Amino acid sequence: MRFDLGVGVIALGSLDQLWDGIEDLVDVVEVEPQTLWETRFGGGQVISPEPLAWLRSCGRPLLAHGVGYPVGGMTAPNPEGVLASAASARDLDAVHWSEHLAFNVAGDAHAGFLLPPVQTPEAVAAAVRHIRAYQDAFDRPFLVETPTNYLQPVPGDLSDGEYVAAIAEAADCGILLDLHNIWTNERNGRQSVDDFLSMIPLDRVWEVHLAGGFETDGYYLDAHVGPIDPELLALAARVVPTLPRVRAVIYEAVPASLAEQGVAGLREVLTSMHRIVDAPAVSAADGAASGLAVPRPPRSPSASVGRPVSAGTAEREAELVAFTTRASNLLSTPDPGATLMRALTDEARLSLLVRTHPEVLGRLLTVLGRERTAVVLTDFLAASPASLWTDEQGTAFAEWLSTRADLATVLTAYDR
Numbered sequence: 001m002r003f004d005l006g007v008g009v010i011a012l013g014s015l016d017q018l019w020d021g022i023e024d025l026v027d028v029v030e031v032e033p034q035t036l037w038e039t040r041f042g043g044g045q046v047i048s049p050e051p052l053a054w055l056r057s058c059g060r061p062l063l064a065h066g067v068g069y070p071v072g073g074m075t076a077p078n079p080e081g082v083l084a085s086a087a088s089a090r091d092l093d094a095v096h097w098s099e100h101l102a103f104n105v106a107g108d109a110h111a112g113f114l115l116p117p118v119q120t121p122e123a124v125a126a127a128v129r130h131i132r133a134y135q136d137a138f139d140r141p142f143l144v145e146t147p148t149n150y151l152q153p154v155p156g157d158l159s160d161g162e163y164v165a166a167i168a169e170a171a172d173c174g175i176l177l178d179l180h181n182i183w184t185n186e187r188n189g190r191q192s193v194d195d196f197l198s199m200i201p202l203d204r205v206w207e208v209h210l211a212g213g214f215e216t217d218g219y220y221l222d223a224h225v226g227p228i229d230p231e232l233l234a235l236a237a238r239v240v241p242t243l244p245r246v247r248a249v250i251y252e253a254v255p256a257s258l259a260e261q262g263v264a265g266l267r268e269v270l271t272s273m274h275r276i277v278d279a280p281a282v283s284a285a286d287g288a289a290s291g292l293a294v295p296r297p298p299r300s301p302s303a304s305v306g307r308p309v310s311a312g313t314a315e316r317e318a319e320l321v322a323f324t325t326r327a328s329n330l331l332s333t334p335d336p337g338a339t340l341m342r343a344l345t346d347e348a349r350l351s352l353l354v355r356t357h358p359e360v361l362g363r364l365l366t367v368l369g370r371e372r373t374a375v376v377l378t379d380f381l382a383a384s385p386a387s388l389w390t391d392e393q394g395t396a397f398a399e400w401l402s403t404r405a406d407l408a409t410v411l412t413a414y415d416r
Contacts (some may be wrong), residue, residue: 003283005061005248007104007273009266013255016054023101025270028061028095032073033088034068042390045084047091055092058396063248064089064097064208065176068388070132071144072117073103074314079133086137094205096247098176099134100144101127101164104388106317109296109327112386113345115320116149118158119163122313124170133318143174143206144393146196148181149221150188150337160191160198168204175200178209178221180252184413187220188337193235202284206242210236210273211252227269233276240276242284249273326382346381349393351379356394360401360411367410370371376407 005026009015027162036051038044055062069077077099089097102114111174117123127144134142146164146270153159158166160182168175177200179193182394186192210233228236240246240382251269258266322328323338324345331338365371384396401407 001243001247003247003277005063007270007277008060008063008248008250009232009270010065010250010252011051012253012258013057014259015255018266019058019260019262022266022270023058025267025274026060027059028063028124028248028250029055029058029096030063030108030248031092032067033092034066037084037088040391047088047330052091062092062093062186063250064092065095066097066099067106067114070100070102070104070114070359071103071127071134072123072147073105073115074123074126075103075105075107075132075317076126076133077105082133083135085135089138089140094140096141096143096174097134097138098145098174098207100145101147101167103317106321109318109321109325110386111321111345112325112349112387112388113341114147115317115324115341116147116151117163118316118320119154119160120313121158121166124158124163124166126313127167128171131173133172135173139208141174142166143176144171145176145209146178146181148178148184148335149190150219151154151335151363152337154333158341159161159195159199160185161196164196165200172393173204174206175204176207176209177274178211179212179239179241180211180228180232183232183235184209184220184222186391193239197239197284202242203244205247206247208240208243208246210249210251212257217340218293219337221300224252224254224350226253226282227265228272233272236389237276237279240283241279242286244281245270249277263360321386326378345386346378348376348388349381349386352387352390352393353397354392357397363411364407370375375397383405 007025008030009026010029011029011031029374033047036047038048059358069076069081069085093204100114101117103117104111119274144167149160161256164175182193182196210228211224212228213221214225240249251273253261261269262393319331320338323331324342326342333365364376368376380397380400384400387393
């Protein structure tokens with residue numbers, strides 16, 4: 001079973017334009033079904049016919065990787081969304097499927113971004129329930145992805161490795177080991193990669209993700225931009241041979257990064273992954289002794305943040321959602337990582353408006369300039385509900401614009 005799938009890539013925009021130049025290096029293709037849905041409403045939670053036909057024409061095994069209904073929060077993912085995700089995985093004839101150990105809903109509030117889990121025993125029990133809903137919806141093996149977390153560790157919470165291990169064992173599911181995620185966590189002051197790996201059941205790791213990122217404002221971001229860092233490749237060369245049941249190693253990159261790297265860049269990335277996959281299996285102990293990768297010192301302060309013991313898991317999730325979506329400026333314990341996630345959430349939400357209201361945004365920039373437009377858009381973010389979905393965020397923006405007579409005047413002046 002080991003490496004029965006091999007080396008693969010995420011099927012995002014521009015991959016089809018590069019396919020002819022890389023297909024000899026691609027053994028398996030991973031699909032994010034929700035990014036290909038026709039719409040989120042009116043029965044449109046199905047993969048659009050054109051991309052579905054292209055994916056089937058590739059002649060490669062397909063994997064389904066969910067990005068809309070994560071399993072890591074106290075609030076259960078929308079049951080209709082789970083069933084639609086299962087239907088998409090079935091349409092792809094996915095060999096296995098996966099979702100994130102993150103959350104994007106707290107009660108009735110949407111986050112507009114995948115947020116890191118609150119790592120308590122209560123959250124473990126909730127995640128197990130949510131995973132079972134997925135397992136009941138489709139009979140292919142289900143995996144949970146190891147999360148990125150920009151927050152500082154909280155005393156009393158489970159460590160990153162303990163949290164993932166407890167969920168995988170209790171839910172009897174696989175682990176999608178995103179090495180870039182846990183390497184990012186280490187670089188930002190959380191648990192080291194080696195400590196994390198020592199705590200999880202390595203025989204449950206059935207898939208590995210690799211990606212690129214960059215540093216900003218004292219943090220390293222899991223941005224899925226650029227090639228794989230040589231240091232991460234060295235880490236993967238040490239870790240992957242120790243995984244006794246790993247089936248696939250997948251490269252993740254956003255569409256713009258795929259296009260920028262082009263065929264030559266992608267071939268270099270995929271070739272480096274094949275060298276890792278082709279290496280002989282070793283025991284975990286031998287891998288640790290090989291010295292191919294040495295954990296680096298944290299680049300951000302790693303001291304744990306104190307938190308009142310009375311704060312429950314759901315309350316902490318709700319607080320983080322309110323802060324990152326600008327519904328509130330309050331945090332019971334300030335954390336610079338939360339400020340970073342607010343900025344990332346802003347960027348994610350506004351990127352959806354580029355798809356739904358490009359002309360309006362262009363007019364605002366022309367008339368008001370960049371700084372004043374940023375103030376206007378921040379007002380929208382603070383006043384309107386967040387969403388991961390393009391149609392919902394676009395509708396919210398249109399409704400908000402209808403309440404702003406001053407902006408109507410600005411846009412009318414532009415037309416003149």
